[in-house]
Structures are given as C-alpha cells and as structure tokens.
Amino acid sequence: MTALRDSSDTDPGEAAFSPRTHEVRNQPPVLSGHDPLACDPAVGIALRAAGAETTPDLRALALESATAATREHGRLANENPPVLRTHDRFGNRVDEVDFHPSWHRLMERAVGHGLHAAPWSPDAGPHAHLLRAAGFYLWSQAEAGHGCPISMTYAAIPALRHAPDAAAAYEPLLRSRAYDFGLRAPSDKAGLLAGMSMTEKQGGSDVRANTTTATPAGDGTYRLVGHKWFTSAPMNDIFLTLAQTAGGLSCFVLPRVLPDGTPNEIRLQRLKDKLGNKSNASAEIEYTGATGWLVGEEGRGVRTIIEMVTMTRLDCVLGSSASIRAALSEAAWHTAHRSAFGEVLHDQPAMRAVLADLACESEAATTLALRLAAAVDAPSGTDAALLRLALPASKYYVCKRAPMVVGEALECLGGNGYVEESGMPRLYREAPLLSIWEGSGNVTALDVLRALGRSPDSADALLAEVDATAGADAGLDSAVTALRAELRAPEQSRARRLAELIALCLQGSLLLRHAPTAVSEAFCASRFGDPARHTLGTLPRGIDPVPLVDRVTPR
Incomplete structure (x- = not known):
C-alpha cells in the first residue's frame, strides 16, 4: 500500500517542476469607471432637442451606474434571487419576500434619485419626465430587474389620482425619496412603493375576462376575492388591481398592510421561476377577502388603470433601449481591447460593420424613447395626440428589436460572451421581457389600431412629426408614403x-x-x-462605420 505523503515530504526538486502553461493576455479589462454620457451622445442630443440640459444629478447618477461597486450589486442581486417566506417559524402567515442586500442598495439609489416619482412633485421642473426618463435609462443599464417596482410606482400616481382621498393619503409617501422596505402600515413608513395586479390565469392580457370579485363592505370599502396570475414586485406597499363589481370591471387600490396595522388578506402563493428578471420577484397571489378602495368609477376600471399602463409602456421602451445600450457598450469595449488574426477586432472591417449597425440601433432607440418622454411633459395638444399612437408603436418595435440586438452584441465577445461571468447572458435573458410585459407584440400592435380609431387626430400629429424632414432622405420619404397608406386603410392582419x-x-x-x-x-x-437585408452588420456600401463606432465606445 502506498503511504500518504504530507506536504512536508515534497521533494524540493519536484515542486520546482511546475511548468507554467500560459499567461493571461489579449483579454480586455473589466468595463467600469467610465462616463456613460461621454460615450452615449444621443442622451445629450435628445435633452437639448427638448430644450433641457444634463443636470448635475443626472451626471452623478450616470457615473454611479458605471462604477465597479454598482455593477457588482447588479450581479449579486441576480445571482441571489428573492425568496418567498409564507410563514414565520411559529406558523403565522407573513407573506414576505427576502432580497439580497444588493437589491436593496440598487433600490435605495433609484428611489434616492427620484426615478420612481420625481416628475409628480408639485415643484417638478418643465422637463421633469424627460430628465427622469434619462436617469431611468442610464441606471437600468446597471441592473434591469429592480426597474420594475420603480416603474410601477412612477406609473401608479396618475391612476391613483382618480381617487382623491387615496391620493392624498398615499401620494406624498410615494413621492418620498426614502426607500423603506418592510411590512408596516403606510402611515408608519418614510416612503412607499406601488405595484399593479391585473392578469389572471384564464385571460392574461384579456383583463375583461377576470373573475376576481369585489363586494361592497358597507363602510366605503370593498372585499376582494380571487387569484392574480402575475403580480410583479409583491413586496410593494400598495397595489392597483382590477376586479368585477355589479357595475363591471373596476379598479381598486389595496395596501398590503391596512391603516390599523393589520395585514391585508393578500396571500403570496409562489414566486415565478422566470427566464430572466431574476432579481425581481413576480408572484401569484390570492385575495381572500382583501380590503380595497375604489379608484375611479365602478365599471370603468380599464379606463382608470390605462394611464398606469401608458407610463409603464414608456418605461418598456426606455428599458429595452437601456438593454441595447448596455450590450453595445460591452461589445464595443471588448472588441477595442482584443486582437484576432494580428489586428484589434475593433479595427477590422467585418467587426466595424457589426458595431456600427449596433450603434445605429442604439442611437435610434434612445432618441425615440427620450422623445416620447419629452412628450409626456406636454400633457395636452399635439404631443399628447402623438403619444397615443407613437407610444404603443414604439413599445412594439423597440422591445422587439432588443433580443436580436443583444444577441448580436453577445456574439461580438465570442465564447466569452456566452459565459455567465461576462454578464451578457443576463442581458440576453432579460431582453425579451419588455416585449411581453404590458402587452405582447400582437396586443401592442392592435393597440395602435385602437388608438387610431379612437383618436384620429393622433395620425395627424404623427405625420406632422415625420413630415418635419420631408425631402431630406428619399428612403424615409418612401417609408412615410407607405405609412400614409397603412394609416388610411388599417387592417388587423397588418397591425x-x-x-x-x-x-x-x-x-x-x-x-x-x-x-x-x-x-x-x-x-x-x-x-x-x-428590403433583402435581414441581419445586423450588413450595412449598405458607402457608409463609413468609424465615426459611428468611435462615438459610442466607452473610454
């Protein structure tokens, strides 16, 4: 039998014979510490086009989003997903979700910068929604999942205002820049977050098929009974939800903890195991006689909550633009620091064509998203009409492009991009989400037709916007001609x-x-x-990719 040897028995000559197989070289440094605004000029251009400027707070947020610490919080929040606790050790229901400290850090910074509600403050400036949108876009590049509760809080306030008493009670705390996690009565907290709970098993986006019921309790409140299939961010403090009353589908606000400090009858059944968005909790919940307050008129629930849907759709466009930009940054950075076949990848014509195409996609998505946000700052007139048509169309298109663009950017890193440590797989899994959230492709495209039918002036506003460049480009002019034809004879099959x-x-x-x-x-x-161009990186002849790539490459 061979005896086991202690390390002290090792022959010195044997230890010396440990040949080094290789040294690490031709690998890029980690991307962090750069200025995201310096390599994303589309943000500044969009701000100036609306008459706004980059504020010190926005610049500070941008720089913080790119630090190594923030990027590490994004990684940890996804590698340590939320955990549902239905009961405590003694068997009492608690219906709480535990999150990693990195999630809380990201939330604290997002709330602290007002990304959840700053535009709704009485002293908000003339470009409040645009500046908030730019901040949401920049901060979402660090980590996308926590943007869900931030977005829903932003979107809930205009809908909640249909119930003046509830708005008076909740809105000041929703606007607070204090992140205060935990199950307590709203009045005992320094700040609140809002969510929404609409879809059910049998209907999904067809919310009129909902079977949850709301019965008057005789004291001005209602008792809700039913099941909700998707409730994202179930740890939020108040929820807007839909339920059937005698008057039809209606909107209600439900706090998780009632004013007297007792938990509301909202039961968390399980958390969804999702493709992406791992850092964020999405739950199935039961209302077992939950107490709610009517928001808006009975039977007008969809009309009431549609304002919330509109705002979250804006954030879908911003979030997809952020994913596209984050993927572009990684691809441009990697190829600028890696060589193949004797030349830096960034300088090789085939790679430059791909990067330039990615850059075009990113700049177009960002510019469009921020234009929509600027329109929100003008609540009436032409911009309001434009939004009714442009927002669902943009949500459809930009969110559809994100998975393809992120996949192409991942490929720029080769095998390195397919490895979890690169962060690219997280971006890739996240990319399809916003095309599904707030209405998948067909639902959103059909909403374009509905907007056209209900608000014919929206077509005029849209055409006035694109006609501002009539004659500047023959290709665009031809596309606008095709657009006019589609607007004149809209068909569901061509939505x-x-x-x-x-x-x-x-x-x-x-x-x-x-x-x-x-x-x-x-x-x-x-x-x-x-029209035969089907993949990214197949730019027409005569386009110089160098200036397109240089302006978007992190330094």
Missing part, C-alpha cells in the same frame, strides 16, 4: 407592419433632425434601403 413603420419613420425623422449626418445617413440607408 404589426403599421407599428413598425410608425417607429421606423419616427426614428429616421428624429435622427435626421438631431443626430450627426454620419448617424442619420447610415440609419436611413440601412433601415429604408435594400
């Missing part, structure tokens, strides 16, 4: 084509007006040119 044309024509017109010539010409030539 997707209409939504796509709206978004593309808006992007082309905005870039022609506000972006450098190199960007606008490349976008128009590639998006309105050869």
Whole structure:
C-alpha cells in the first residue's frame, strides 16, 4: 500500500517542476469607471432637442451606474434571487419576500434619485419626465430587474389620482425619496412603493375576462376575492388591481398592510421561476377577502388603470433601449481591447460593420424613447395626440428589436460572451421581457389600431412629426408614403407592419433632425434601403462605420 505523503515530504526538486502553461493576455479589462454620457451622445442630443440640459444629478447618477461597486450589486442581486417566506417559524402567515442586500442598495439609489416619482412633485421642473426618463435609462443599464417596482410606482400616481382621498393619503409617501422596505402600515413608513395586479390565469392580457370579485363592505370599502396570475414586485406597499363589481370591471387600490396595522388578506402563493428578471420577484397571489378602495368609477376600471399602463409602456421602451445600450457598450469595449488574426477586432472591417449597425440601433432607440418622454411633459395638444399612437408603436418595435440586438452584441465577445461571468447572458435573458410585459407584440400592435380609431387626430400629429424632414432622405420619404397608406386603410392582419413603420419613420425623422449626418445617413440607408437585408452588420456600401463606432465606445 502506498503511504500518504504530507506536504512536508515534497521533494524540493519536484515542486520546482511546475511548468507554467500560459499567461493571461489579449483579454480586455473589466468595463467600469467610465462616463456613460461621454460615450452615449444621443442622451445629450435628445435633452437639448427638448430644450433641457444634463443636470448635475443626472451626471452623478450616470457615473454611479458605471462604477465597479454598482455593477457588482447588479450581479449579486441576480445571482441571489428573492425568496418567498409564507410563514414565520411559529406558523403565522407573513407573506414576505427576502432580497439580497444588493437589491436593496440598487433600490435605495433609484428611489434616492427620484426615478420612481420625481416628475409628480408639485415643484417638478418643465422637463421633469424627460430628465427622469434619462436617469431611468442610464441606471437600468446597471441592473434591469429592480426597474420594475420603480416603474410601477412612477406609473401608479396618475391612476391613483382618480381617487382623491387615496391620493392624498398615499401620494406624498410615494413621492418620498426614502426607500423603506418592510411590512408596516403606510402611515408608519418614510416612503412607499406601488405595484399593479391585473392578469389572471384564464385571460392574461384579456383583463375583461377576470373573475376576481369585489363586494361592497358597507363602510366605503370593498372585499376582494380571487387569484392574480402575475403580480410583479409583491413586496410593494400598495397595489392597483382590477376586479368585477355589479357595475363591471373596476379598479381598486389595496395596501398590503391596512391603516390599523393589520395585514391585508393578500396571500403570496409562489414566486415565478422566470427566464430572466431574476432579481425581481413576480408572484401569484390570492385575495381572500382583501380590503380595497375604489379608484375611479365602478365599471370603468380599464379606463382608470390605462394611464398606469401608458407610463409603464414608456418605461418598456426606455428599458429595452437601456438593454441595447448596455450590450453595445460591452461589445464595443471588448472588441477595442482584443486582437484576432494580428489586428484589434475593433479595427477590422467585418467587426466595424457589426458595431456600427449596433450603434445605429442604439442611437435610434434612445432618441425615440427620450422623445416620447419629452412628450409626456406636454400633457395636452399635439404631443399628447402623438403619444397615443407613437407610444404603443414604439413599445412594439423597440422591445422587439432588443433580443436580436443583444444577441448580436453577445456574439461580438465570442465564447466569452456566452459565459455567465461576462454578464451578457443576463442581458440576453432579460431582453425579451419588455416585449411581453404590458402587452405582447400582437396586443401592442392592435393597440395602435385602437388608438387610431379612437383618436384620429393622433395620425395627424404623427405625420406632422415625420413630415418635419420631408425631402431630406428619399428612403424615409418612401417609408412615410407607405405609412400614409397603412394609416388610411388599417387592417388587423397588418397591425404589426403599421407599428413598425410608425417607429421606423419616427426614428429616421428624429435622427435626421438631431443626430450627426454620419448617424442619420447610415440609419436611413440601412433601415429604408435594400428590403433583402435581414441581419445586423450588413450595412449598405458607402457608409463609413468609424465615426459611428468611435462615438459610442466607452473610454
């Protein structure tokens, strides 16, 4: 039998013979510590186009989003997903969700910067929604999942205002910049977050098929009984929800803890095991006689809560734009620091063509998203009419593009991009989410048709926006002609084509007006040119990719 040897028995000559197989080289440094605004000029251009400027708070948020510490919080929040606790050790129901400290850190910073509600403050400035949108876009690049409760809180306030008493009680705390996690009565907390709970098993996006009931309790409140299939961020403090009353589908606000400090009858059944968005909790819940207050008129629940849906759809466009930009940053950074076949990847024509195409997609998405946010700052008139049509179309198109763009950016890293440590798989899993949330592709495209039917002036506002660049580019002019034809004779079977044309024509017109010539010409030539072009990186001849890539590469 061979005896086991202690390390002290090792022959010194044997230890010396440990040949080094390789040294690590030709690998990029970790991307952190850069200035996201310096390599994303589309943000500043969009702000200036609306008459706004980059504020010190926005710049500070941008720099913080790119620090190694913030990026590490994003990683940890996803590698340590939330855990449901239905009961305490003694068998009492607690219906709480435990999160990693990194989740709380990200939430604290987002709330502290007002990304959840700052535009609704009485002293908000003239560009409050636009500046908040730019901040949400920049901060979401660090970690996307925690943007869900931030977005729902932002979106809940205009809907909640249909119940003046509830708004008076909750809105000041919803606007608070204090992140105060935990189950306590709203009046005992320094700040609140809001969510929404609408879809059910049998209906999904068809919320009128909901079977949850709400019965008057005789004291001005209602008792809700039913099951909700998707309730994201169930740890939030108040929820807007839909339930059937004698008058039809109605909207209610439900606090998790009632004013007297007792838990509301809201039971968390399980957390969803999702493709992405791992850091954020999404739950199935039961209302077992939960107490709610009516918001708006009985039977007008969809009309009441639609304002919340509108605001969250804006954040879908911003979030997808952020995912596209985050993926572009990783691809541009990696290829600028890695060589292959004797030359830096960034400088090789085939790679430059891909990066330039990714850059065009990112700049167009960002410019469009921030234009929509600027329109929110103008609550009436032409911009309001534009939003009714442009927002669902943009939500459809930009969110549809994100998975393809992120997948192409991942490929720029080769095998390194397929490894979890790169962060690219997290971006890739996250990319399809916003195309599904707040209405999947067909639902959103059909909403374009509904907006057109209900608000014919929205078509006029849209055409006025794109006609601002009439004659500037033949390809765009041809696309606008096709758009006019679709608007004149809208068909359900062509709803997707209409939504796509709206978004593309808006992007082309905005870039022609506000972006450098190199960007606008490349976008128009590639998006309105050869119809046989099916993959990214197949730019038409004559486009110089160098200026497009250089302006978006982190330094």
